[in-house]
Amino acid sequence: MTPMYTDKVLEHFKNPRNMGEIEAPDGVGEVGNPVCGDVMRITIKVDEETETIEDVKFKTFGCGAAIASSSVVTELIKGKPLREALEVSNKTVVEVLGGLPPVKMHCSVLAEQGIAAAIKDYYDRHPQRELPPEVEDKLRRLEGTDPHAVPDYIESEALE
Numbered sequence: 016m017t018p019m020y021t022d023k024v025l026e027h028f029k030n031p032r033n034m035g036e037i038e039a040p041d042g043v044g045e046v047g048n049p050v051c052g053d054v055m056r057i058t059i060k061v062d063e064e065t066e067t068i069e070d071v072k073f074k075t076f077g078c079g080a081a082i083a084s085s086s087v088v089t090e091l092i093k094g095k096p097l098r099e100a101l102e103v104s105n106k107t108v109v110e111v112l113g114g115l116p117p118v119k120m121h122c123s124v125l126a127e128q129g130i131a132a133a134i135k136d137y138y139d140r141h142p143q144r145e146l147p148p149e150v151e152d153k154l155r156r157l158e159g160t161d162p163h164a165v166p167d168y169i170e171s172e173a174l175e
């Protein structure tokens with residue numbers, strides 16, 4: 016059965032924002048879902064002084080929900096300090112999209128993972144800067160989510 020997408024999902028899928036790749040990025044996050052095989056690559060440009068995300072782009076080989084989630088997440092984090100960008104969750108992405116079918120929730124998790132991975136990579140490239148503990152906490156939590164299913168922490172906050 017074809018999942019029902021909201022108009023907002025379809026709009027972001029047809030006109031994705033910030034698609035592409037930043038040349039000489041300050042951080043790269045590449046994440047994949049082992050079950051569906053979809054892959055998302057996020058590149059970020061960071062203002063070193065303010066640690067703010069100046070620019071962000073994505074390349075996603077995946078379903079419509081993954082592309083729409085990537086598009087939304089880049090809009091949400093552009094211009095934000097890294098610590099604030101880290102607070103953007105898949106739940107926020109799903110809210111902006113007006114909901115996703117339960118079987119497509121993991122696609123929004125991929126977007127949250129991609130951002131966290133890009134931010135982690137930024138800190139890996141700048142060892143003189145202290146990695147905020149929430150980066151690794153988040154990556155560990157997201158890595159532990161079952162790629163087949165709606166993760167527990169999402170289910171508990173399920174959107175209708």
Ligand code: FES
Nearest residue numbers: 051053078081122
């Ligand atoms: S089905 Fe794989 S990310 Fe959507």
